[in-house]
Amino acid sequence: MTSPTALRPTAEATKEDFAHVRDWVFDLDNTLYPRHSNLFSQIDLRMTDFVAEFLALPKDKAREVQKDFYRRYGTTLRGLMSEHNVDPDAFLNFVHDIDYSWIDPDPALGDEIKALPGRKFIFTNGDRNHAERAARQLGILDHFEDIFDLVAADLVPKPASETYDKFLGLHRVDAAHAAMFEDLARNLQVPKSLGMKTVLIVPQNFETTFGDAWEHEGREGEHIDFVTDDLASFIRRIRS
Incomplete structure (x- = not known):
């Protein structure tokens, strides 16, 4: 299921909605790998x-x-x-001393990310080693320009506005030509205010039984452009 209408009425995402995007920014945990991987x-x-x-x-x-x-x-x-x-x-x-084999490799997601036009980044509140190990297990690590981690953010996590500014400045990303994919709605408020296209990643079938209740707050907010529970299919649709 990838319809964004399950949380609030929005138009179906199309290639035209993302035609201006040159930089693609992805959260890591519960975004690039699915929440059900646990x-x-x-x-x-x-x-x-x-x-x-x-x-x-x-x-x-x-x-x-x-x-x-x-x-x-x-x-x-x-x-x-x-x-x-x-x-x-x-x-x-x-x-982060954990077993990364819990993540299933996702070659379909890798193919879709690789095919996106422009640069791709991982922007995570974890550290680089964690991001690299998770992305390597997924089989998608080589498709990213760089990883912006908590250390690069001077240990100030999302959703702090200065952290987004630091990321944009370091990599010379024009927010008006960028899109961000996140599993926490509150972490998309600043990107939207900066002019980025925003995509909220939710658990399969939009279940709200995962995580803490507050993590689901703001899902109906106007700062969310699109919602999906299938990242690979969503990317495929906006490319075709």
Whole structure:
């Protein structure tokens, strides 16, 4: 299913809607690889373990703190840095020590991304090593110009406006000729305000049972141009 009408009425995406796009910007987690792969659940659990050990908290309390930081700061790491001066390298290395074989290779997605005209970027709140390993497992790593990760963003995560500005400036991306694909609606507000075409990636069949309730907030917002639960098919449609 790729119809964007499941969340709010919008026109069906066409090639003409994206004819002006020269730079294609993709989030990583639950965007380039699907949420049903459940890879992020490994990261999520390791974040809870890290918070529990670092703050000497029981697991249930650590999880509450983790999720509170995620919502208020954009990432759990940012909250830990702001309130507890955590070493970011220690956190990133620990939480990304996971099994990437949970992701199924997706040659069809790779073919579609490769065929897009212009440059392609990964823009993630994770680190470069995580992005490279996930994209390599998908079989799509070689199709990207570069990866803009949390370290390149000076550890300031999306949706902070300065992080988008830093990305655009570093890679000389003209927002008026760019499109961004994301699984969190709030992370598309700034791109839309800058003039980017925005595409929200949702779980298959638009299920809202995955993730925290707040992650689904804003899906009906005017900053969302299109919605899809099948990224490869969506790209195929706007190319043809």
